[in-house]
Amino acid sequence: MERPLGAATRGTTNPNRLRRVDNWIVETCGDALRAAADPLVVDLGYGATPVTPVELRARLAAGVRPDVRVVGLEIDPVRVAAARPAADPPGLTFARGGFELAGLRPALVRAFNVLRQYDESEVADAWRTVTGRLAPGGLLVEGTCDELGRLGSWVLLDAAGPRTLTLSAKLTTLETPATLAERLPKALIHRNVPGERIHGLIDALEHAWRSAAGYAPFGPRQRWLQTVEAVKETGWPILDTPRTWRHGYLTLPWPAVAPR
Numbered sequence: 001m002e003r004p005l006g007a008a009t010r011g012t013t014n015p016n017r018l019r020r021v022d023n024w025i026v027e028t029c030g031d032a033l034r035a036a037a038d039p040l041v042v043d044l045g046y047g048a049t050p051v052t053p054v055e056l057r058a059r060l061a062a063g064v065r066p067d068v069r070v071v072g073l074e075i076d077p078v079r080v081a082a083a084r085p086a087a088d089p090p091g092l093t094f095a096r097g098g099f100e101l102a103g104l105r106p107a108l109v110r111a112f113n114v115l116r117q118y119d120e121s122e123v124a125d126a127w128r129t130v131t132g133r134l135a136p137g138g139l140l141v142e143g144t145c146d147e148l149g150r151l152g153s154w155v156l157l158d159a160a161g162p163r164t165l166t167l168s169a170k171l172t173t174l175e176t177p178a179t180l181a182e183r184l185p186k187a188l189i190h191r192n193v194p195g196e197r198i199h200g201l202i203d204a205l206e207h208a209w210r211s212a213a214g215y216a217p218f219g220p221r222q223r224w225l226q227t228v229e230a231v232k233e234t235g236w237p238i239l240d241t242p243r244t245w246r247h248g249y250l251t252l253p254w255p256a257v258a259p260r
């Protein structure tokens, strides 16, 4: 099922692209990584340059544990060779590998903007292959974002399957929650159609955002907080505290958004 590179995957990577998901990983997965017998983390499909594994290692070493070891895995051998000068063993290394994780048993895998190259029908197998190779208690964060990392979303999974969906928006540049629909994970991006739960959620956010137009003069953050409160009141099981909403993250249990 592994896919050769297409022209769309070539080019440089914005160094801030994965900062929002990395901040979320530190807060949400930090305890699991601290408890791990082996603090091994895989950045799966890091792309044309090693910038995202370099940043992940720095973020986790500073915010979670200094002995973290990040391995960047890439299916493309040219990209593995190109990344090697950035290696800093044992904390940061690069190797060729795919969903089988090159035989590693990591505590955490981040796979960003990888599955979007695949068919929706391949997602479940890819998830199963990765989560079946995690260390006990291990986690997979699989998602998508835009070039600048302002809009994104990801699924948190463990060996039992998907646990949550998180939507992420940099609030200072958010025009409308409907734009999040363009950056859904592969498992959901084709499901933003009437009758699907994720469509119901995006619709509820959009409706509440419009109703909260009166908050616009106070800035997008106040308008977003009002939006989230309103959506929660209509029964959507939003998991985060208001402090997390303030930063533009919205997490729901997977069953609330799963495809029908």
Ligand SMILES: C[S@@+](CC[C@H](N)C(=O)[O-])C[C@H]1O[C@@H](n2cnc3c(N)ncnc32)[C@H](O)[C@@H]1O
Pocket: 002, 003, 005, 009, 013, 017, 018, 044, 045, 046, 047, 048, 052, 073, 074, 075, 076, 079, 097, 098, 099, 111, 112, 113, 114, 117
């Ligand atoms: C668009 S780039 C994403 C780069 C980086 N993760 C980011 O978000 O900026 C996708 C990368 O995934 C790699 N890839 C595709 N399928 C893969 C697989 N099964 N295992 C590892 N890497 C894969 C491609 O070679 C490509 O470099």
